[in-house]
Amino acid sequence: xxxxxxxxxxxxxxxxxxxxxxxxxxxxxxxxxxxxxxxxxxxxxxxxxxxxxxxxxxxxxxxxxxxxxxxxxxxxxxxxxxxxxxxxxxxxxxxxxxxxxxxxxxxxxxxxxxxxxxxxxxxxxxxxxxxxxxxxxxxxxxxxxxxxxxxxxxxxxxxxxxxxxxxxxxxxxxxxxxxxxxxxxxxxxxxxxxxxxxx
Numbered sequence: 001x002x003x004x005x006x007x008x009x010x011x012x013x014x015x016x017x018x019x020x021x022x023x024x025x026x027x028x029x030x031x032x033x034x035x036x037x038x039x040x041x042x043x044x045x046x047x048x049x050x051x052x053x054x055x056x057x058x059x060x061x062x063x064x065x066x067x068x069x070x071x072x073x074x075x076x077x078x079x080x081x082x083x084x085x086x087x088x089x090x091x092x093x094x095x096x097x098x099x100x101x102x103x104x105x106x107x108x109x110x111x112x113x114x115x116x117x118x119x120x121x122x123x124x125x126x127x128x129x130x131x132x133x134x135x136x137x138x139x140x141x142x143x144x145x146x147x148x149x150x151x152x153x154x155x156x157x158x159x160x161x162x163x164x165x166x167x168x169x170x171x172x173x174x175x176x177x178x179x180x181x182x183x184x185x186x187x188x189x190x191x192x193x194x195x196x197x198x199x
Contacts, residue, residue, distance in 0.1 A: 082152065153178055
């Protein structure tokens with residue numbers, strides 16, 4: 001006669017299998033919303049990237065108008081750093097700047113406004129450091145504003161590079177502006193202390 005396994009053992013195996021199936025189904029149910037959420041997040045990120053690209057193109061893809069916006073960023077970043085050095089009373093704010101000419105954001109005009117704003121603080125700087133000799137005042141002042149200009153320029157490049165627009169005419173204009181600033185600061189140094197002598 002054949003031995004029949006006890007019904008309780010078979011029932012126990014069926015219950016275990018049913019529990020395993022239920023747990024698997026529950027896990028699948030939990031994973032499905034996560035998968036859908038992941039896919040939804042991916043499509044949102046893609047839409048956001050496309051939207052950002054369109055925005056950047058609208059802002060910077062329009063020839064001179066795009067160049068002007070980039071120069072505005074460059075100017076704003078540099079002036080923010082300079083204003084932090086100059087102090088609130090001497091800050092160069094938009095309402096202190098003259099009305100915009102057609103070539104307001106040209107490298108020459110942008111550099112001119114930056115340098116004029118910075119150099120206008122020299123006499124105040126001298127009064128703040130009366131114990132320094134005049135040539136030391138000049139060098140310390142130029143070192144202070146040059147560092148602020150460098151930091152602002154670097155921040156502007158990061159912004160424009162992050163927007164993937166730091167190339168072509170935008171890059172050329174930014175580099176030209178920086179070069180003109182250096183030339184104007186060198187001319188100021190020469191005017192105050194005489195031509196630099198090469199040893």
